[in-house]
Amino acid sequence: MSARSKRGSALEAVLVHALLLVAVVYALYPVLWVVTLALSKAGGIEPRVIPVPHGADEITLDNFRLVTGAGDPERSWLFARQLVNSLVVSFATAATAVAIATPAAYALARFEFVGKRSGLRGMLLTQMFPGVASAVPLYLILDALHLLDTRSGLVLVYAATAVPFAVFQLRGAFLAIPVDLEEAAMVDGATRTQAFLKVALPAARPAIAVTALFAFMSAWNEFILAATLLGRESAFTLPVVLQSYVGEYSTQWGAFAAGAILVSVPVMVLFYVAQRQLLSGLTAGGVKG
Amino acid sequence: MSEAIHAASRTATNDGTSASVESSDTSLPEVPRAMRCAARGIKKAFGATPILRGVDLEIPEGTFAVLVGPSGCGKSTLLRLVAGLEEADEGAITLADRDVTHLPPRDRDVAMVFQSYALYPHLTVRDNLAFGLKLRGTSTAEIDERIEEASAMLGLAKLLDRLPKQLSGGQRQRVAMGRAIVRRPTIFLFDEPLSNLDAALRAEVRVEIRRLHDRLGATTLYVTHDQVEAMTLADSLWVLNGGLVEQKGPPLEIYERPRTKFVATFLGSPQMNLLSGRLVKEGGLVFAEGGGVRSRVDDERFRSELDDGREVTIGVRPHDMFLAKGDAPKIAELKVEIVEALGSEAFAHGWLTSSGPTVIARLDAADARTVKPGSVIPLGAAPTSIHLFDAATDRALA
Ligand SMILES: Nc1ncnc2c1ncn2[C@@H]1O[C@H](COP(=O)(O)OP(=O)(O)OP(=O)(O)O)[C@@H](O)[C@H]1O
Ligand SMILES: [Mg+2]
Numbered sequence: 001m002s003a004r005s006k007r008g009s010a011l012e013a014v015l016v017h018a019l020l021l022v023a024v025v026y027a028l029y030p031v032l033w034v035v036t037l038a039l040s041k042a043g044g045i046e047p048r049v050i051p052v053p054h055g056a057d058e059i060t061l062d063n064f065r066l067v068t069g070a071g072d073p074e075r076s077w078l079f080a081r082q083l084v085n086s087l088v089v090s091f092a093t094a095a096t097a098v099a100i101a102t103p104a105a106y107a108l109a110r111f112e113f114v115g116k117r118s119g120l121r122g123m124l125l126t127q128m129f130p131g132v133a134s135a136v137p138l139y140l141i142l143d144a145l146h147l148l149d150t151r152s153g154l155v156l157v158y159a160a161t162a163v164p165f166a167v168f169q170l171r172g173a174f175l176a177i178p179v180d181l182e183e184a185a186m187v188d189g190a191t192r193t194q195a196f197l198k199v200a201l202p203a204a205r206p207a208i209a210v211t212a213l214f215a216f217m218s219a220w221n222e223f224i225l226a227a228t229l230l231g232r233e234s235a236f237t238l239p240v241v242l243q244s245y246v247g248e249y250s251t252q253w254g255a256f257a258a259g260a261i262l263v264s265v266p267v268m269v270l271f272y273v274a275q276r277q278l279l280s281g282l283t284a285g286g287v288k289g
Numbered sequence: 290m291s292e293a294i295h296a297a298s299r300t301a302t303n304d305g306t307s308a309s310v311e312s313s314d315t316s317l318p319e320v321p322r323a324m325r326c327a328a329r330g331i332k333k334a335f336g337a338t339p340i341l342r343g344v345d346l347e348i349p350e351g352t353f354a355v356l357v358g359p360s361g362c363g364k365s366t367l368l369r370l371v372a373g374l375e376e377a378d379e380g381a382i383t384l385a386d387r388d389v390t391h392l393p394p395r396d397r398d399v400a401m402v403f404q405s406y407a408l409y410p411h412l413t414v415r416d417n418l419a420f421g422l423k424l425r426g427t428s429t430a431e432i433d434e435r436i437e438e439a440s441a442m443l444g445l446a447k448l449l450d451r452l453p454k455q456l457s458g459g460q461r462q463r464v465a466m467g468r469a470i471v472r473r474p475t476i477f478l479f480d481e482p483l484s485n486l487d488a489a490l491r492a493e494v495r496v497e498i499r500r501l502h503d504r505l506g507a508t509t510l511y512v513t514h515d516q517v518e519a520m521t522l523a524d525s526l527w528v529l530n531g532g533l534v535e536q537k538g539p540p541l542e543i544y545e546r547p548r549t550k551f552v553a554t555f556l557g558s559p560q561m562n563l564l565s566g567r568l569v570k571e572g573g574l575v576f577a578e579g580g581g582v583r584s585r586v587d588d589e590r591f592r593s594e595l596d597d598g599r600e601v602t603i604g605v606r607p608h609d610m611f612l613a614k615g616d617a618p619k620i621a622e623l624k625v626e627i628v629e630a631l632g633s634e635a636f637a638h639g640w641l642t643s644s645g646p647t648v649i650a651r652l653d654a655a656d657a658r659t660v661k662p663g664s665v666i667p668l669g670a671a672p673t674s675i676h677l678f679d680a681a682t683d684r685a686l687a
Contacts, residue, residue: 178405178407180403180405180407181407181409181410183372183374183394183401183403183407184401184403184407184409184468185409185420186373186374186393186394186395187372187373187374187394187395187397187399187400187401188395188400188420188421188424188468188472189395189421189424189425190395190424191393191395194424198420199409202409202411203409203410203411205411
């Protein structure tokens with residue numbers, strides 16, 4: 001390699017890293033604010049350009065104690081319950097959505113049957129209305145079913161919007177898998193079902209992981225329906241809890257920030273654990289190996 | 290390309306002769322071989338479009354049958370019908386004397402190599418090979434043995450623990466063949482297995498496929514639209530056109546005696562030259578005349594149909610023409626437009642008459658140096674190499 005191209009690539013590396021640095025600062029600046037707020041004393045800190053605490057005496061975990069109710073068994077038990085509510089509802093939503101959508105999407109991708117097109121169009125239609133629009137009817141339905149203030153009621157509502165979305169996403173994933181693979185399996189001795197279970201399903205696994213994660217996150221972050229359908233504090237999910245720190249007249253920014261961090265942690269863990277699946281899932285269909 | 294097919298057909302000749310001599314030496318009275326695959330009266334339409342319009346196919350035990358034809362003529366469809374991936378509208382398919390017409394693919398005991406290879410992306414090479422055997426409940430010991438055998442045969446031993454995406458195109462192709470071989474099926478089905486390889490690799494794998502076939506004695510149905518593959522691989526060649534089998538037989542026989550104008554132009558590269566003309570009888574001899582050609586016709590070959598004045602299409606392969614030197618009889622004069630020199634041979638493109646079609650003639654490399662664009666050269670051709678087709682039906686005179 002010539003000296004000139006070496007120098008060229010060094011310059012290129014510097015430029016790329018400078019650009020990345022800017023991007024990192026841009027992305028992390030608000031996060032830095034949240035972290036600083038969460039660690040600051042009651043009353044918060046005055047606005048500053050670089051939002052880092054000035055000295056150790058500005059740092060405190062009071063906000064986290066307040067949110068989790070540390071030292072107060074009754075409050076901390078409540079917070080634990082609310083955390084469990086969020087986890088259960090989100091996992092159940094993701095599991096339900098994937099369990100229902102996967103076979104449905106496969107059928108829609110591979111078979112011709114009466115009502116296929118209108119079914120697809122109908123599902124698209126459900127995606128056009130925001131959840132809020134149906135909040136009142138949903139409330140009435142859940143009331144009639146005695147499912148208000150329950151996790152299962154919320155899962156039912158969330159799954160109802162998550163399933164059509166998951167069907168579309170997974171149908172795309174199955175369409176991207178060459179039919180050849182399943183045909184090869186059937187010539188090799190598989191039944192149609194075996195071809196689905198042993199070939200199509202594993203090939204679609206990254207896409208299924210992404211879909212599950214999206215369903216999980218939509219449930220994890222959902223606020224409006226949860227706030228409408230849940231009245232009892234012990235039934236709250238975390239977004240509803242968080243909202244309670246934003247008062248009508250004053251806002252406990254420190255507690256809100258601490259709560260926001262606690263709510264983000266599970267999602268970050270999930271992303272970290274699933275990142276390999278996600279990467280291949282998000283790029284699936286682009287370049288096939 | 291043109292050279293390839295010619296060279297290929299030459300080697301095929303040699304092989305063919307030596308093989309037949311050998312077999313006639315060693316084999317006792319010819320026993321008719323069992324049919325491994327037979328299709329009768331197969332019809333298939335997609336929607337209102339008929340694709341196959343009554344196809345019969347017969348593949349004796351151990352035969353390498355090649356199905357060839359232009360794109361979209363239904364080759365893959367026929368192969369998929371044999372595999373059970375499509376169902377015929379009419380007709381019956383038997384494999385090893387078993388009527389499989391209505392059986393699903395898994396009960397037909399066939400193995401197929403797809404054009405895309407269709408390797409299971411989430412499984413290692415070993416598991417790809419084992420997939421079909423496991424489904425059939427083959428014992429682990431037997432599976433290992435067969436995988437070892439096949440991977441030795443195909444040079445896959447070092448690749449067994451890789452995933453398909455970690456393989457090159459050629460390696461994937463071999464895994465796909467391995468997956469078929471371990472199955473030990475009634476019949477091997479190949480759908481254009483070489484079309485995703487580059488030219489050099491294609492030539493290499495082509496030979497390897499034939500070698501494997503000879504070694505395994507495997508009955509094979511192979512689909513291609515590549516005439517070099519068709520000529521070099523086939524024991525029996527089936528030319529499909531317009532949903533019907535247009536001609537079948539040993540490849541050289543078809544090359545030398547095409548029964549229709551379509552077959553004549555489909556096999557051979559550059560294509561056979563075609564000129565419209567008529568038959569003329571003069572002093573007991575028959576001449577084909579027209580489009581700038583006047584050539585004696587081998588009346589031994591065309592016994593009955595050489596009526597005086599009959600309208601015909603005259604066909605001469607570029608390779609059957611030569612520069613007529615000295616007082617060698619010439620059949621035409623070519624006004625040369627361009628000369629393509631390939632090193633070992635050359636092709637002169639030009640016209641016989643001012644209004645006629647482009648005609649291509651093969652020249653020896655040495656002659657090609659002296660032939661310049663714009664010049665007029667005399668062409669010769671043996672009367673035995675002149676093909677005649679009925680002008681109305683396009684069928685060869687016989
Ligand atoms: N599932 C299908 N539905 C509708 N039409 C089809 C289907 N499969 C094949 N065809 C049509 O049938 C015709 C024959 O297809 P086929 O794949 O058998 O051709 P082919 O001879 O293999 O061609 P190629 O050399 O290009 O592979 C084509 O015109 C194709 O468009
Ligand atoms: Mg095809």
